[in-house]
Amino acid sequence: MSYAVKEIFYTLQGEGCNAGRAAVFCRFAGCNLWSGREADRAKAICRFCDTDFVGMDGAGGGRFASARELASAVEQAWRGAGAGERLVVLTGGEPLLQVDEELIKALHDLAFEIAVETNGTIHPPTGIGWLCVSPKAGAPLVATAGDEFKLVYPQLGAEPELFEGLAFKHLLLQPMDGPEREANTAAAVAYCLANPRWRLTLQTHKFLGIP
Numbered sequence: 001m002s003y004a005v006k007e008i009f010y011t012l013q014g015e016g017c018n019a020g021r022a023a024v025f026c027r028f029a030g031c032n033l034w035s036g037r038e039a040d041r042a043k044a045i046c047r048f049c050d051t052d053f054v055g056m057d058g059a060g061g062g063r064f065a066s067a068r069e070l071a072s073a074v075e076q077a078w079r080g081a082g083a084g085e086r087l088v089v090l091t092g093g094e095p096l097l098q099v100d101e102e103l104i105k106a107l108h109d110l111a112f113e114i115a116v117e118t119n120g121t122i123h124p125p126t127g128i129g130w131l132c133v134s135p136k137a138g139a140p141l142v143a144t145a146g147d148e149f150k151l152v153y154p155q156l157g158a159e160p161e162l163f164e165g166l167a168f169k170h171l172l173l174q175p176m177d178g179p180e181r182e183a184n185t186a187a188a189v190a191y192c193l194a195n196p197r198w199r200l201t202l203q204t205h206k207f208l209g210i211p
């Protein structure tokens with residue numbers, strides 16, 4: 001199978017439990033909850049997306065004909081010294097529209113740990129080392145277990161209480177970015193203070209000014 005990739009870049013994971021860790025980000029093109037076109041945003045299932053995932057025209061992006069070619073491009077982007085600690089974050093768009101066991105094997109063959117950022121609407125293939133699920137109100141949630149559950153807050157119809165019975169190691173609230181970011185951040189802080197099972201995560205790359 002071939003893979004449509006928007007961009008590949010090396011940076012620090014900005015969000016979640018692994019914030020601060022160096023990683024290659026591989027951003028797949030396309031999503032099942034929004035076309036990515038501004039004209040469609042108001043009628044999309046997911047309306048608050050902060051990401052351009054349309055096309056294959058970003059840095060390091062393109063159409064990759066095979067899992068080995070894509071894994072090799074990820075390896076080319078790695079800038080860390082030595083052989084250890086290699087981490088790739090597969091994101092998008094919705095990566096699980098494209099990620100398959102062949103790609104996972106090809107990345108493992110190059111000694112990468114694999115993290116995935118997904119909206120939880122697609123069953124993940126086996127072999128993912130760190131699964132981050134970020135549910136979207138109004139979309140079916142089929143990935144009900146994983147490493148971190150990163151709920152963008154607030155979302156009407158996706159209140160944190162609804163998810164407390166799921167099998168995730170970590171429950172995180174991420175303030176929704178956009179015009180209400182400050183109010184959303186204050187509300188997320190208040191929620192975590194009142195409900196200590198939930199921890200706050202911030203999009204640190206945005207205030208660091210890194211990708």
Ligand SMILES: C[S@@+](CC[C@H](N)C(=O)[O-])C[C@H]1O[C@@H](n2cnc3c(N)ncnc32)[C@H](O)[C@@H]1O
Pocket residue numbers: 031048049050051091092093094095117118119120133134150152174175176177178
């Ligand atoms: C762009 S998405 C790509 C991965 C996948 N489609 C998903 O939604 O999880 C990456 C992460 O950014 C989060 N995100 C998107 N827009 C956001 C916003 N406006 N504020 C805060 N987090 C946002 C998503 O919930 C997800 O955790």
Ligand SMILES: Nc1nc2[nH]cc(C(=O)O)c2c(=O)[nH]1
Pocket residue numbers: 011012013014015025051091092117205210211
């Ligand atoms: N630095 C950095 N960390 C991130 N964590 C999740 C991201 C994403 O867009 O999936 C992201 C991103 O775009 N940049």
Ligand code: SF4
Pocket residue numbers: 031032033034046047048049050051053092093094119136
């Ligand atoms: S599901 Fe993820 S990539 Fe798709 S529109 Fe929502 S935040 Fe963006």
Ligand SMILES: [Mg+2]
Pocket residue numbers: 050051
């Ligand atoms: Mg992002």
